Amino acid sequence: MSVRITPLIDPNGGPSTHRLAWLASDTDGIPVGSAFLRLFTRTGQDHLAELDLRVHPAERRNRTGSRLLEAAVAAARQDGRRCVITQAEAGSPGDRFLPARGFRRVLTLTFTRLPLAEADIAALTEITEQSHPGYRLASWEGTVPDGLAETFVASRHAMDDMPMGSTDFGTVTWDLERVRAAAAAIEKRGDLLHTVVAIDESDGSIAGFTELVVPGDGKDNGQHYGTGVLPEHRGHGLGRWMKAASIRQAFERHPDLGGLLTDTADNNPHMRHINDALGYAPTHTTFEYQLDL
8 A cells, every 4th residue: 555654844842842743644645654753952952853653553564654764864864963762662563663773772661650549648648747857848830939940940950860871862951941831831731730849948949859740630640750859969868758748749639630650761770669669560661762863
């Protein structure tokens, strides 16, 4: 069957990325596959492109995926990108497709879920009420309050040394504009952003943070975003403390929420240990793949 690849205009841009898109359709014009290429535009990541490629199961093994990939890779090269990254679940068709086309595996991610109905709220309460001398917890919904904005931006450096395997991910530079834009993007799509922070009582600065995004209707699953503690504040159990508080808040504020999702790099044993201790159970494994251009 002949397949046509059509470039599309994707309006879903952002302050730090823009996207290219392609549609694969059969002779009757029925869509059979798609590819989206996210081009990072901020300094530190302007060498990078991220691919999302999907093909209908019935159309696999007839070069639909290969042609979509060729179009996306050609566009990345034309734009001067150094590499393309993408993900595939372990054992999936993509996990077989990508290595055969020059991608190399650079990171392993374990995805886990905590069913809120099974969460040990008594244990979580005990964790959150434990004393951490010199620190206190605070939280907010949506955009960071003005009084904490400057120190919250500084706390984003807690993610600078996040284990990324051999992924050429570059560096992410956070400023107040980017922090507010990220929160605005979540609000625009109708979701709720919850943030819990640990504050250093000696100077009022944020020592660490954890973020949770919940669907606007409060149903289905919430998704953990970043969790990090600044290097000079590590070793005090702040990550576990903040995450336990975030879970308890989700349980109390969103009674219809099914569970909480997170993913952790296999070379990040500290965060994996926290998740295991809080009751998160593995659901699947995904590999990050990279094509060097």
